[in-house]
Amino acid sequence: MTTRTFLVHGLLAGLLAGVAAFVVAYTVGEPQVDRAIALESAGATADHHHEDEAAASGSVSHSHSHDDAAISRTTQSTLGLATGTLAIGVVLGGLTGLLAAVGLGRLGSLRPAASTGLVALLGAVSFSVVPFLKYPATPPAVGSGETIDSRTALWFGFVTVSVLGVLAAVAVARWAARRWSGVPGTIAGAAAYVVVVTVAALAFPKVDELGGFPASILWDFRISSLLTLLAMWAVIGAALTALVDRSWRRQAAVEAQRAYAAAL
Structure with missing residues (x-):
């Protein structure tokens, strides 16, 4: 199998992983983001209320400007989220495919499928899981x-x-x-x-x-973020391994047929 084969398989696996990550992020993660944004908005409203009271009493002088968001929250949580997960999935899938091609034959006596699965596992651990433990994701209000x-x-x-x-x-x-x-x-x-x-x-x-951010919302947000990462890497690993194994078996069958024909 060529490097191009691994790359194409990786890109396809990454695309599927992006879809899976979007589903998980939208169903599990977005409600936690909404909770954090609502909390942040409530805090901002309270701050403005206190400032308005102070201004009314003549103790401070200030001006407010309420700018509408350039991109609506609905667009962010649907099209924007899907674009982000698909793009990240394709990039990670392509890189994993290339690394799997490099690792082929260099990871002991593992077959291509097993070698590819190991590369995906190492990528998930080193690129996502371990860094998440040191610097976990934080909600918008933090x-x-x-x-x-x-x-x-x-x-x-x-x-x-x-x-x-x-x-x-x-x-x-x-x-x-x-x-x-x-x-x-x-x-x-x-x-x-x-x-x-x-x-x-x-x-x-x-x-x-973190300040005084509620621990329960923070915990739910980080769990949902971790689930999204794990879903993406699980699909990359499973899909890429399956695609590589199928290509390897086909190539092995063709080579066996050629060897049999040459022996006649």
Whole structure:
């Protein structure tokens, strides 16, 4: 199988994953976003009420400007959400397909389907799950707008370390497998990754801008965000593995037919 085959399969798997992620995000995640926005709006209304009372008493001077949102909430939660999940799904699926092509034959004696599934699992853990544990998703009402750039930079930095860590872990696992055997090699690779991300988690600064945000809404929002990520990666892994396995079996059947014909 060629790299192009893996890429095409990855893009298709990513498209399916984007659809699945949209369904999960819309049904489970959007209600939590609405709750957070309602809470934020209630807080803003209360602030304006206090300011108006102060202005009426002559203690402050201010002016308000109420600007309508450029994109309605309905559009954000439907078309905007679908566009985002589909785009992310296709990108992640394509990258996973390319990495699966690179990993073919380099992950021990695993067949293409098993090798592809392992690559998808490592991608999910290193790119989404572990970074989520360090910097979990936060609702719209949480966090200052002045720190969004620094918070985004921290997340990207930790993701980079996590991905590089899993690549280093694979290299350690391959070396240890050649030196000892498969099981010790796997344990050594996993241990190497745990060490890298643990050191990184301790080194990277904490982000705590929750304030008095309700814990129940925060918990529900983060659970729904994690479910969306897991749905996307589960479909990428399952669909890509199935597509790769089908192509591999077809290619093996064709090669067997050619070998049989050549032997006649």
